Amino acid sequence: MPVKVLHEDLEKSLTAEKGTTVEEIIRKVGVNPETVITEKDGEIVSNKETVDGDECLHLINVVSGG
Amino acid sequence: MECWKCGKKAVMHRKYEGKSWCGDHFVEQFESLAKETISKEGLFQSNEKVCVALSGGMDSTALLLFLDNLFENWRDAELIALTVDEGIEGYRDESIEIAKELCKDLDIELHIASFDDHFGKTLDEIMEDKDHGCTYCGVLRRWLLNKKSREIGADKLATAHNMDDELQSIFMNYLKGDMKRMVRLGAKPAVLDREKFVPRVKPFRESPEREIALYAKLKGLELHQTECPYVEDSLRFDVRDFLNDMESKRPSTKFTALRAFDKLLPKIKDGFSGDETSVRECKECDEITSGEVCKACQLRKKI
Structure with missing residues (x-):
């Protein structure tokens, strides 16, 4: 099942099992879940939300960069 | 995942408490925690003029919005904002526009103090032949925030320091063995000299950065x-990542660490706060310092 992940200027496509949580996907792309909040198709979701396929997750950095 | 209070769709799951929250209940609980900090620590008094240090970043814009809402119900409290323009092209100019727009929307008086006006150079110009931008920026910005907020008559300077900022400072001071600085931390750091020093308060100190x-x-x-283009690899970033x-591996680590520090602070304060009578006026700029010449004046000579 394809899932698209946008983080900073990067776009990553990966496959995930149906029912995979947002947190598992965040970890899969090498990001610490403590450092981002996530939008799924434009809506803020909790890390426990699951994906059903053909969705786009946007990871928004929350750590201060200066 | 559903909100534990109302069953609506959740926007946040807090592992450290094992609960999920919808947007409305999250906002309600977030504001209630900040109000609790204000009340518990006695951060504001009536008739005060409170100046928010507003960078235009997410933490300070959230603080201004929160305090504006809170002060609506407080008689005689006045809220103003102060932005320091360090002069960082492509970075600070963007956030200053956000600050201006927000203050206009909320009808809050905004003061802008620039490095260029006060030190004769922008940070971009200072850094043309130097390294360690964060050192120059941090020292000069703090100096300017205190001086300017005092000049505009502020009784308190509210900063948007959050739980992550506070913990990073605690760990950094511990790792550097700087106990004097460590005991100055807290929601309401020690007041050194009311004449010269505008007391700083941190209403978001108990909120994680991610939740802000x-x-x-x-x-x-x-x-x-x-x-920021001058962000550099630093001890703060190492501590932040650690x-x-x-927290990711062992949820609630940050909370436990902050609670432990808060229990420890009153016990170690007397032993390490040093002789406050040693605080004096800088012989060059008249701002307060613990030495003969303040750090800002020392750096000014190098720029």
Whole structure:
């Protein structure tokens, strides 16, 4: 099942099992879940939300960069 | 995942408490925690003029919005904002626009103090032949925030320091063995000299950075995402990453660490706060310092 992940200027496509949580996907792309909040198709979701396929997750950095 | 209070769709799951929250209940709980901090620590008194240090970043815009809402119900409290323009092209100019727009929307008086006006150079110009931008920026910005907020008559300077900032400072001071600085931390740091020093308060001190971002987003604030070009590899960043790794592996680490520090602070304060009578006026700028010449004046000579 394809899932698209946008983080900073990067776009990553990966496959995930149906029912995979947002947190598992965040970890899969090498990001610490403590450092981002996530939008799924434009809506803020909790890390426990699951994906059903053909969705786009946007990871928004929350750590201060200066 | 559903909100534990109302069953609506959740926007946040807090592992450290095992609960999920919808947007409305998250906002309510977030504000209630900040109000509790204000009340518990006695951060504001009536008739005060409170100046928010507003960078235009997510933490400070969220703080201004929160305090504006809170002060609506407080008689005689006045809220103003102060932005320091360090002069960082492509970074600070963007966030200043956000600050201006927000103050205009909320009808809050905004003061802008620039490095260029006060030190004769922008940070970009200072850094043309130097390294360690954060050192220059941090010292000069703090100096300017205190001086300017005092000049505009502020009784308190509210900063948007969050739980992550506070913990990073605690760990950094511990790792550097700087106990004097460590005991100055807390929601309401020690007041050194009311004449010269505008007391600083941190209403968001008990809120994790990630939750402030969510609050800002849910409140419709614009998140300034550009990274400062002078960000460098530093002890603060190492500590930040360590704490985030620990929180990710062992939820509630940050809370436990902050609670432990808060229990420890009153016990160690007397032993390490030093002789406050040694605080004096800098012989060059008249601002307070613990030495003959303050750090800002020492750096000014190098620019």
